Amino acid sequence: MVIVFQSKPSILASSAVAGPLEKKSVFYSYFDSVVEDERWNEKTNEQGHAKMILEASNIVMKKANIENLDVDYFLSGDLVNQMTPSNFAARELAISFIGLFSACATSVSSVIIASLLTELGASQYAIAGAASQHNAIERQFRYPNYYGGPKPATSQWTVTAAGYALVGKHNPEYPSIVAATVGKVVDYGDVNPMHMGGAMAPAAFDTITAHLKKRNQKFQDYDLIMTGDLGKIGLKILKAMLAQTGVKPEELQLLRDAGAEFYGEDEAFLAGASGAGCSASVYFSYIIQQLKTGRFKRVLLCATGALLSPLSFQQGESIPCTAHAIEMTME
Amino acid sequence: MEPKEYQDLEKQVTPPIPYLKNALKAFFVGGIICTIGHAVTYFYIIFFDFTEKTVGNPTVSTMIFFSMLLTGFGLYKKLGQYAAAGSAVPVTGFGNAVISAAIEHRTEGVVLGIGGNIFKLAGTVILFGVASAFFVALIKLILVSIGVVQW
Structure with missing residues (x-):
């Protein structure tokens, strides 16, 4: 199903934060922030995951020079059961929130929903994006992190990173x-x-x-x-x-x-x-x-x-x- | 594209699993682990009052202790990625399965977290190990009873 946006909503600000291992990424220099501690100095992986989402969202707002109260919607998803990291980050943000699950396609599905809300006139600013934290996801989908089970050449490494975008009304200076x-x-x-x-x-x-x-x-x-x-x-x-x-x-x-x-x-x-x-x-x-x-x-x-x-x-x-x-x- | 057609294409593009290379790596690393185990056995026999029959328990405990250290420092995971079955099959692999689960579930508390999940991976080994040991012993008992073999 193809949607054409007549109003052409723009991405007015965006952010990416990542974990320590992601310093090895070729995209490292484009990230806004990289933390030294995979758990963001929290007690559990899941708490660290939520904090990462929160930090990425805060960076977006800071870049656009706006506050939580100015944002109409927060659209986020992750891979943890019931998406608790997104839910918990939304609790701190106190912005109207819809949790979305399209697995790793949530980065785009969230922006699609944000664009529709913008086109509809229901949203001035919407923060959309997705995140994953390696340890929290691996333990859920595969084995304990310290388990010595080999992975085949076809398997991939879950990143610790979050990416969020501020979707708003069309502005020719932005994508x-x-x-x-x-x-x-x-x-x-x-x-x-x-x-x-x-x-x-x-x-x-x-x-x-x-x-x-x-x-x-x-x-x-x-x-x-x-x-x-x-x-x-x-x-x-x-x-x-x-x-x-x-x-x-x-x-x-x-x-x-x-x-x-x-x-x-x-x-x-x-x-x-x-x-x-x-x-x-x-x-x-x-x-x-x-x-x-x-x-x-x-x-x-x-x-x-x-x-x-x-x-x-x-x-x-x-x-x-x-x-x-x-x-x-x-x- | 039909699913069958796609799976053929996928198979063609996906690199094959290097079974021979994996088997060789597993053979040598597994062999090294077992050699270390044997060295520990001799250590206990020579320096302590153990015999060939009684040395099993302290040796296994020591090997699991080594495995615990390597697991805690995240090194057993790296060894496992290289050696696969070579590091999974010896008793150190069993230790790794138990300890990694315990570390993982520490955040959910000692009773429900560690207690409830410590045998998450190793439970299979225990269940089928005990069950198969029972049947093997039963077969031997029958063979001894009818006089085919001796204990």
Whole structure:
């Protein structure tokens, strides 16, 4: 389903904060803040997770020179059960709050909702974004953090990072959201939770091709099409799928993936980065800054999410995935 | 694209699992861990009053103590990523499974957190270990009773 925003809401400010290991990220220099303690000096991983969301939201407001009372909506999601980090951060922020779960695609689904609220005239300012904290997510979806179980080359590393954006009325000085595609849930029967890129690639394929078709666009109309966290192997699969439908190799060069690039070529991170904070922290730092400087004029950000739970894959269910996309331009 | 078609494509792009390399790494690291275990065994026999029959318990305890230290400092995780089954199969791997779960759930309290979750991973090993030991012993008992083998 493609939405065209007539009012072209703008991203008036954005922020990205990250954990200590994320200093190894190639996007490190674009982040607003990096903490030394993975738990943000709190007692538990989950409390640290909530504090990270809070800090990212506060940075956004500070940059835009506004306060909590000026913000109409806070739209956030994460991967912890019942999204308690987002809920707890919202308690501190005291802004009207809708929690959203699109797994790692929440970075984009939250911005879509914020843009709709803005277009509707219901929101002057809305903070939208997503976050993930490595330890809190790993313990929930996989094994205890200190457990010595090996991960295959296809598995990805959940980042500790948060990315938030302030969505407001159109302002030509800032990047604007002109269209969006709300993805379907796609499931090609993949069952391996250690190969998320393989499970999510078809969802990205579905959303990107649907967006281009409905908008009557080609790859060349964009300076960049960036997926969320397919990882190195998932990105290769997506490129192979697109190549089969006749997309040329030079067009495929416009396609990049935040998760595949996040930690550079460091093999310790296997197939690359993942997590709701992965796409959020890259989109709302690097991409926004590149748009502002005019290096990119039109980008398509397509965040992917694997909609599984530890319970669902233990019960033998395959992994349903989704992908949401926003088209942003800079005048 | 059909699911079958997609899975073929996915398989083609995904690098294959290096089974031979993994097996060799597991063999050597597992072998080194067991050699250390044997050294501990000799240490107890030579310097303390243990025999080959009684040395098992202190050796296992010592190996689990080493495993605890390595787990707490986050090193067993790194070893596990390299050696896989090589570090999971020896008793140190069992120790790692218990200790990592205990550390993980400390934030939920001592009783419900540590107590309720410490055997989250190792419980499987205990259940199937005890059950299979029972059946193996039963088979041996039958064989001894009919005179095929001796105790």
